[in-house]
Amino acid sequence: MSLLEIKDLTIHFPTEEGDVRAVNGISLSVEEGKTLGLVGETGAGKTTTALGILRLVPEPGEIENGSIVYKGKDILSMQEKEVQDIRGNEISMIFQDPMTALNPVMTVGDQVAEVILRHQNCSKTEAQKRMVDILAKVGIGADRAGDYPHQFSGGMKQRVVIATALACNPKLLLADEPTTALDVTIQAQVMEMINELKAEFQTSMILITHDLGIVAESCDSVAIMYAGQIVEYGSLEDIFDHTTHPYTIGLFGSIPSLEKKVHRLQPISGLMPDPVNLPTGCCFHPRCPYADERCAQEAPAAAEVSPGHLCRCHYWETVRGKEAEDNV
Amino acid sequence: MLKYILRRLLMIIPVLLGAIIVVFTINYFSTTDPAMVKLGLSASDPVKLEAMRETMGLNRPYIVQLGEYLWNLLHGNLGDSYVYSKTVWELLGNRIPNTLRIGLGAMVISVCVGIPLGLVAALHQNSALDYITTAIAVFMNAMPGFLVAVLLMIVFGLKLQWLPTSGADSAKSFILPIIAAGIGPICQDARMTRSSVLEVIRQDYVRTARAKGIAEGKVITRHVLKNSLIPILTMVGSGLGTCLAGSILVEMIFNIPGMGMLINSSIMSKDFITVQGCVVICAIVVALANLLTDLAYAFVDPRIMAQYTGGNKKKKKAEEAA
Numbered sequence: 001m002s003l004l005e006i007k008d009l010t011i012h013f014p015t016e017e018g019d020v021r022a023v024n025g026i027s028l029s030v031e032e033g034k035t036l037g038l039v040g041e042t043g044a045g046k047t048t049t050a051l052g053i054l055r056l057v058p059e060p061g062e063i064e065n066g067s068i069v070y071k072g073k074d075i076l077s078m079q080e081k082e083v084q085d086i087r088g089n090e091i092s093m094i095f096q097d098p099m100t101a102l103n104p105v106m107t108v109g110d111q112v113a114e115v116i117l118r119h120q121n122c123s124k125t126e127a128q129k130r131m132v133d134i135l136a137k138v139g140i141g142a143d144r145a146g147d148y149p150h151q152f153s154g155g156m157k158q159r160v161v162i163a164t165a166l167a168c169n170p171k172l173l174l175a176d177e178p179t180t181a182l183d184v185t186i187q188a189q190v191m192e193m194i195n196e197l198k199a200e201f202q203t204s205m206i207l208i209t210h211d212l213g214i215v216a217e218s219c220d221s222v223a224i225m226y227a228g229q230i231v232e233y234g235s236l237e238d239i240f241d242h243t244t245h246p247y248t249i250g251l252f253g254s255i256p257s258l259e260k261k262v263h264r265l266q267p268i269s270g271l272m273p274d275p276v277n278l279p280t281g282c283c284f285h286p287r288c289p290y291a292d293e294r295c296a297q298e299a300p301a302a303a304e305v306s307p308g309h310l311c312r313c314h315y316w317e318t319v320r321g322k323e324a325e326d327n328v
Numbered sequence: 329m330l331k332y333i334l335r336r337l338l339m340i341i342p343v344l345l346g347a348i349i350v351v352f353t354i355n356y357f358s359t360t361d362p363a364m365v366k367l368g369l370s371a372s373d374p375v376k377l378e379a380m381r382e383t384m385g386l387n388r389p390y391i392v393q394l395g396e397y398l399w400n401l402l403h404g405n406l407g408d409s410y411v412y413s414k415t416v417w418e419l420l421g422n423r424i425p426n427t428l429r430i431g432l433g434a435m436v437i438s439v440c441v442g443i444p445l446g447l448v449a450a451l452h453q454n455s456a457l458d459y460i461t462t463a464i465a466v467f468m469n470a471m472p473g474f475l476v477a478v479l480l481m482i483v484f485g486l487k488l489q490w491l492p493t494s495g496a497d498s499a500k501s502f503i504l505p506i507i508a509a510g511i512g513p514i515c516q517d518a519r520m521t522r523s524s525v526l527e528v529i530r531q532d533y534v535r536t537a538r539a540k541g542i543a544e545g546k547v548i549t550r551h552v553l554k555n556s557l558i559p560i561l562t563m564v565g566s567g568l569g570t571c572l573a574g575s576i577l578v579e580m581i582f583n584i585p586g587m588g589m590l591i592n593s594s595i596m597s598k599d600f601i602t603v604q605g606c607v608v609i610c611a612i613v614v615a616l617a618n619l620l621t622d623l624a625y626a627f628v629d630p631r632i633m634a635q636y637t638g639g640n641k642k643k644k645k646a647e648e649a650a
Contacts, residue, residue, distance in 0.1 A: 056538055058530075088540035095539075100532035105554050105629055114550075115540040148630040164540065 001072065002029040003204050004053070004091075004172055009066035011045070011052050011228075018276040022048040024228035025066070030172065035198070035205040037215040037236075039251070040225035043272050046208045047096065049225075050174040053206075054093060055083050070172070089119035092165040093174040094194075097181050098157035102149040108160045109135070109145030112167055119168045130167070138163045138193060155186035162190070166197055173198065173205040179214065191218065212255060216240060224248050227273050227283040233302075234309035244311040244320050246288045282314070290315050290322075329626070332636040336622065340615045347611040348401065352394055355600045362386060365410040365598045406605035411597045416605035419590060424609065426496050426586035430578060431571040433506035438513035439564055445514070446521025446560075451548065453526060461518065469515035473574055477508035477581040494583035505582045509574045513567040520563045524556035531555070557628045565621025569614045 007027045013020035023045040030036050038046050051057050053068055055075060068075040070091065075083060092115075095101040103111060113131040117124065132142045138159040149157055158178065165173060178194060179187040195218055198205055207218060215222055215236070222239040224232040224247065232245035243249050250268035270287040273279055279286055285295035294314055302310040305320075313319060363380040364371040371377050381387055385396065400407060406416035449461040468476070484504060485493030492501045528534065529552050537551045538544075576588030583589075587606050594602040626633040 054539055056535060058535070084541045084543060086541070087538070088542075093539045095532060095536060097532060101536045103533040103537065103551050103555070104631060106551075107630075114537075114542065118541050148634075150631045150634070161536075164536070 003032045003071065004030040004206075005067075005069040006049075006053070007067045007069070009049065009052060009068065010064045011048050011057055011061055012064050013061045015060065015276075020275045021278055022061070022228055022275055023052065024278075026223075026225070026228070026230045028223050028230060028233065030204050030206060031220075032171075032204055033202050034220040035207055035218055037219035037222040038206055038208045038225060039210060039212065039215055039222060041210060041272050043275065044225040045228040045275075046225055047176050050093060050176050050206065050208060053174060054087050054091060056087075085119070088115045088165075088170075089168045090170055091172045091174065092168070092170040094158075094162055094165045094176060094178045096177040098154055098161050099181065101161050102157055104149055107146050107148055108140075108152065112145075112160065112164050115164055115167050134163045134167050135160075137166075137197065155182055155190065158182060158186075158190055159193070162194060162197070166201065166203075169201050170203060173203050174208070175205055176208045177210070178207075179211070180209075194218075212251060224251070227278055228275065229283060229312065230302075230310075231284065231312045232310065234305070238306065238309040242305070242309065242320075243323065244305050244309070244316045245313050246290050246319055247284050249319070249323060250287075282312070290319055329633075329637055332626075333619075333623065336619050340619065343615055344608075344611055345398075348398065348608055349394065351604050351607045352397055353390075355604055356390055356393065358600065360598045360600065362410050362601065365600075401608065406608065407601045409599055409602050411594075411599040411602075416602050419602055420587065420605060420609060423586050423590050426584055427572065427575050427579070427588060428613075429502055430505050430509050430575050430584070430586065431568060433502060434510035434513055434571045434574070435564065435568055437506060437510040438517045438567060441510075442514040442517025443521045443560060446518040447525055447548075447553070449518065449522045450525035450529065458522075462522070465515040465518045468511050469519070471511075473508060473512060474577050474581060476511050477504070477578055480504045480508055481581070496584045496586075501582075501584070505578045505584060508581070509571055509578045512574065513564075513570060516567065517560065517563055521556070521560050524559045525552060528552050528556040554628060558625060561621055561624050561628065565617055565624070568617040569610075572610050572613065 006029065008025045009023055009027070010025050011023040013022060026045075026049060028036065028038075038049065040046055048057060048061070052063055053070075053075065055063070057063060063076060066076070070086070075086070078086075102108065106114075109128075109131055112134060113124075113127045116122070116127040116130050116134075120127070120130070122130070132145060135142065135145055140156065140159055140163070144152075149160070152160065158181070162178070165175075173194075175194060179190050182190060191214055194205075197203070205218075207214070209215060219236055221235050222233070223230045224239065224245065226247050232239060232243075232248045234242075239248060243252060247268070250266075253266040254268060256265060268287055273283060273286070279296070281297050282288070282291070282295045282300050285291040288295065290313075298314070300312045300314045302312050303316055305311050305316060361377075361381075363377055363384055363386055366384070367376060367380055385393065397407065404417070406420070408415050409419055412419065445461055445465070449458045452458050481493045481504065484491045491504050492498070493504070495501050533555075534547060534551050537547045542550070572587075575586060576591055578584075579586040579588035580592055587609065591603055591606045594600070594606070626636050
């Protein structure tokens, strides 16, 4: 059994301008000790999905449908108290922007110790000791525990955020673009640290990112998200070596390759659709080079390309064939 | 920190000096002749008037008189009343406590009632509770203080006969005046708290706190409230000035012998030296209240504290290390 199994998760934000359809029936699963990469452009619904797992979707968002089964229990049908016991303890989240994720009027030590005191039945002195330990693990000395967030650089703040997330040895870590707000030089360090700690604690992880490079380094399986749907889902090899969905192909086309000589990068033309007015049929059809009338009318079901490799495209076989030709 | 407090105390001096000079100058150039006020009916005798002007030192140049006033002030002497044969300080002495009771009382109830009301409204944003609280706050804030005072008197003094409507004889006498003076600040504090809490509650770090599994009540007290305190503190701090100004009206309505009453009667009898003394006292109180507000910021927000201490802590650490 998987550690986390999401089925048909749908999250909408009813607003005056209409329903913002952020997440539209996604299904995925995370195995124990494995990492799932959740990849997509800004606005694809990645963060909302992660917040949905913790039941922290901001107002006026609503989880309309679906189930999130963690260790055999549906988080969505739990009491608020039960969810609170899970948050920060069994499932914890690393937030995207370390600059704003820390309380400016509380020392970083207190912020880390807070989560330990909340979940680990221990005394204050014991919590202090563990706080110092976990800060040391992310490379922050004990002398800095009494400092406030404004005394830290961005990279150091992200370390504090990671320490907070890992303080209770969670089973599942939701890392929401943990390196996006950081300098390139720091990015590698932080990713390396997350992977080391993850291995040490045997933690599973959902890594939200738009950086395919990071995915290749750290993930076991990958879900490509577009307009609130998972358009392609499979193991790392499936996605990287047997790319099938036109959107995924587009993503790879937008990054420079070391192996192939390319004159110009080929970005995906057009923009992400407005989640209030999603296109009919396949959401990707207005930007898809393979689209025809059928794509505009009929939403594609998830086709099984190979065992465990799913792709939401009517013409995945054609696309696959064309790609294979091009690569020869 | 101590250095900062001292520096801020020094900075109060020019503010007070400015206030004193303005009041003194207005008084000096007013058409009222203090000697005439002092002599009263016998001022019709020009010889007596001239003699009085000479003894009061009114014939000396402006700058000399100002200098003398400041010099006396420095020694705690606010001058002699034109009307009563008392010093201004004697007149003020037993009135200041009454005014401070009303002013501070109003401030305390505005904090104790206004902040919780605003918090409740913010936590139930867009609910009936929120709309009702906000509507009442806007309505009461717009209502003139004297009207509130008179209504309170009619209801609790005349109809119900629970509380005295005038005088300062017992602690009970202060209840209605404090409520009357506090209604405006309560509403302002409530509205400020509501908007400030709403701003903070959407911050990422509040979401982080929730993601740590902290119960909602603790998220509010530990993470939201402290961060939303700065604008509320500003409001409360400046509220003392408002309360003092409001006390003139409230004291007159409730017939309480306080500074407000004194200011009013002194203006009526053209006893401007007493008015001047009252204004100076008010200026000192407001300046001190502002200083306290600024210091309170530092205790709430470590970033402001860091500005004040100016990296002293780091230097100290380095020294310790060495």
